[in-house]
Amino acid sequence: MKQYKLHIAFFALALLHLYAVFANFPNLRFFTKPLICLALIFLLYKGTGLKKNIDKIIAVGLFFGCLGDTFLMFQDQFVFGLASFLVGHILYVIAFMKQTSPRLLVKHKGYILVVGVLETYSYYLFSVLQPSLGPLKIPVILYIITIALMAIFAFTRKHTVSLWSFIITFIAALLFIVSDSILAVDKFVACVANSGLMIMSTYILAQYGITLGAIIESKKNRL
Structure with missing residues (x-):
């Protein structure tokens, strides 16, 4: 099967899952959700x-x-879900760091602004969540720091990868922050209208963007 057909098949799966979320079909949602990342692994x-x-x-x-x-x-498995995503983001950080050149960072210092914005947002998000976190305070702090680092290192790839790989991956990292922010506010602060649809749509685009960014960079290196 040609690769563009695989991308079309992935988006068909994604839309099916989003429809299950929108229409509240729990069985279909439970079936399609784990397939999203598995399909992306195959795509990668x-x-x-x-x-x-x-x-x-x-x-x-x-x-x-x-x-x-x-x-x-599963309602009672949130901590395990948080831990799994934390490990996933740490792995993304490692991958992006491997594509970052300290020499070029010294020369091109635009990342300092990105670091400042992400640090400010991370602190604001934690201040909103903090009163409701209870025993999850430390795990959530670690998670917020890690996902901010993931976005920072997605940006620091700018001068070492192709333009499209950089743009798509960085936007994907920002979408991950949006998705996780909505999830956290909905869980710990107040119910967010249509949260499930917003969380999953941004999440799917984030995971797809990271995958696509890697594919684009791999193809550039083969030319």
């Missing part, structure tokens, strides 16, 4: 061959995303 394999360590790391990160998706489908 077909696009890169998983020949490079970076692509393998991202594939394992997607696998932990699948575990997180599965755990979060």
Whole structure:
């Protein structure tokens, strides 16, 4: 099957899951949700061959995303879901760091502004969540720091990867922050209208963007 058909098939699966969320079909939602990251692992394999360590790391990160998706489908497994996504984001951080050049960072210092904005937002998000976190305070702090680092290192790839890989991956990282912010506010602060649909639509685009960014970079290196 040609690769563009695989991307179309993935979006068909994603839309089916979003429809299950919108129409409140729990059985269909439970069936399709774990398949999202598994499908992306297959897409990454077909696009890169998983020949490079970076692509393998991202594939394992997607696998932990699948575990997180599965755990979060059960009310009493939130901590395990949080831990799974934390590991996944740490793996993304490692992958993006491997594509970051300290020499170029010293030369191009635009990342300082990005760091400042993400640090400010992270502190604001924690201040909103903090009164309701209870025993989850430390795990949530670690998670917020890690996802901010993931977005920062997605940006620091700017001068070492192709333009489209950089743009798509950085936007994906920001979408991850949006998705997790909505989830956290909905769980710990107040009910957010249509939260399920907003969380999953931004989450799916985030995971897809990270996968696509890796595929684009892999193809550039093969030219």
